Structure formats: structure tokens, C-alpha cells
Amino acid sequence: MEQLQLLWQLQELEQKIFRREHELQNLATVIEYQRRKKEFALFQQELKAREEELNALKKELRRKELELQTISNSLKEMDKKLYSGEIRNVKELENLEKKVRAGKSKKSELEDEILFLMEELESETAEVSSVKALEEEKSGELQQLMLKARGELHKAQGELQQLTRQREELVRVIDSDLLKKYRELSSRMQGGRCISLVKGGFCGICNVSLPSSFRARLLAPGELVFCENCGSLLVSGD
Ligand SMILES: [Zn+2]
Incomplete structure (x- = not known):
């Protein structure tokens, strides 16, 4: 996975x-x-x-x-x-x-x-x-x-x-770098969710519709894409 x-x-x-x-x-x-x-x-x-x-x-x-x-x-x-x-x-x-x-x-x-x-x-x-x-x-x-x-x-x-x-x-x-990034984001969200599972083009946390360009970026390996609205790290969930 x-x-x-x-x-x-x-x-x-x-x-x-x-x-x-x-x-x-x-x-x-x-x-x-x-x-x-x-x-x-x-x-x-x-x-x-x-x-x-x-x-x-x-x-x-x-x-x-x-x-x-x-x-x-x-x-x-x-x-x-x-x-x-x-x-x-x-x-x-x-x-x-x-x-x-x-x-x-x-x-x-x-x-x-x-x-x-x-x-x-x-x-x-x-x-x-x-x-x-x-x-x-x-x-x-x-x-x-x-x-x-x-x-x-x-x-x-x-x-x-x-x-x-x-x-x-x-x-x-x-990966430890990824974990570190997650911990940083998470503490900024005060323990709330900071990783967003994107389904059908919507941010899983703030529900905003993501531009279609994001979808391609989401699938590119190794690239970290953040929601422009809520700042969470986007993960493809489709
Ligand atoms: Zn969002």
C-alpha cells in the first residue's frame, strides 16, 4: 500500500x-x-x-x-x-x-x-x-x-x-520523514485530523471541491499535495 x-x-x-x-x-x-x-x-x-x-x-x-x-x-x-x-x-x-x-x-x-x-x-x-x-x-x-x-x-x-x-x-x-511531517501537521491541528482522504474530488476534511489539476498531482508518487482551503495533506482515496 x-x-x-x-x-x-x-x-x-x-x-x-x-x-x-x-x-x-x-x-x-x-x-x-x-x-x-x-x-x-x-x-x-x-x-x-x-x-x-x-x-x-x-x-x-x-x-x-x-x-x-x-x-x-x-x-x-x-x-x-x-x-x-x-x-x-x-x-x-x-x-x-x-x-x-x-x-x-x-x-x-x-x-x-x-x-x-x-x-x-x-x-x-x-x-x-x-x-x-x-x-x-x-x-x-x-x-x-x-x-x-x-x-x-x-x-x-x-x-x-x-x-x-x-x-x-x-x-x-x-517512512520516518513522512511520519515527522505528519506529527508536525498534526500538532498544528492540535491533535485534529491533518491527513485528508480525497474521494470523488472532494477534500475529506473540509469537503471543498478540488481542482482537477490536483487529481493528477495526487497520483504522482512522492509528491505532497495540500488542500488550499484547510491545509491538510491530501491522499487519494479513490
Ligand atoms: Zn481541505
Whole structure:
């Protein structure tokens, strides 16, 4: 194949590689996976906070149960003392009775609080366990998405590698002076196309109709012909 046509192929290949590299950075599944991963981390944080709350509730309940136990014990002691007949002093007896009343009232208060805490604990436990089930479900979904994203990433990377290898092969067979010229032109076009494939007498880049004299020049070996309109290097594509 003609050198200029190979050069045009190289340009098209490089354009493709450039697009693929951009696509690789923006793979939809990878972006989706990253978004969901962040979401999941927040979800787990919330779950953790709820579990900590649940533990605090459990501790609070345990503390109150111990307190109730202590009060019940001391009430028993006081009752025993009260009915044992060992206290004969009226004032002392009255004091003890007062203490018993206060203890009973505190005991009843604690029992109410414990009941309330137990109910709260029960509903919170149920909620946390349903959130945990949801966590497992979400984790499974995330895992699936990760595998999908990884698969697509590998596929895209594989394709890119293949294109890069094709580019290396092309570069190897293209004349180095011509390559240099191409690089110069390309950088002037800021990475855009600078090699134009002419078909039916039209410039492949700016679409201008080329004078018929150009066609003969295009076919002359070794001659570099440039489009007068867009400045690109013309390659015969017919
Ligand atoms: Zn042109």
C-alpha cells in the first residue's frame, strides 16, 4: 500500500485510540459502580450508627435492671427489718417506712422505664436486622456491578492494547520523514485530523471541491499535495 494511505490509516487509528482512551476514562458501568460504592459506604455508616445506638440502649436497659435489682434487694431488707419488730423507736420506724415508700416508688418508676426501654429495644432490633438484610442485598448488587465494571474495563483495555499494537506496526512501515511531517501537521491541528482522504474530488476534511489539476498531482508518487482551503495533506482515496 502507498505510504500516504498508510499515513492516513495511522491518523484514523490514532483518532480511534484517542476516542477509546477517553471512553475508557468514562465507562458508564465504572462510573455507576463508583457512585454506588460511595452510596453503600454512607449506608454502612448509617447502619453502624444505628447499631451503636442499639448497643447503647442495651447498656441502658442493663443498667436499669441492675438498679432495679439493687432497689428490690434493699426493699426486701427494709421489709424484713420493719416486720421483725427489732425497731422500737417510733421515729426510727417512721423513717424506715418513709424509706420503703420512696424505694417502692422508685422501683415502680424503674419498672416503667424498663418496660419502655424493652419495647424500644425490640422495635429497634427488628429495624436494624431488616437494615442489615438490606445491606447484604446491596452488597451483593455492588459485587455484581463491580464484576461487570471490571469486565468492561478489561475488555476496553484489551481493545486499546490491540489498537496500540496496530499503531506500532503501522509506524514501523511508514517512512520516518513522512511520519515527522505528519506529527508536525498534526500538532498544528492540535491533535485534529491533518491527513485528508480525497474521494470523488472532494477534500475529506473540509469537503471543498478540488481542482482537477490536483487529481493528477495526487497520483504522482512522492509528491505532497495540500488542500488550499484547510491545509491538510491530501491522499487519494479513490
Ligand atoms: Zn481541505
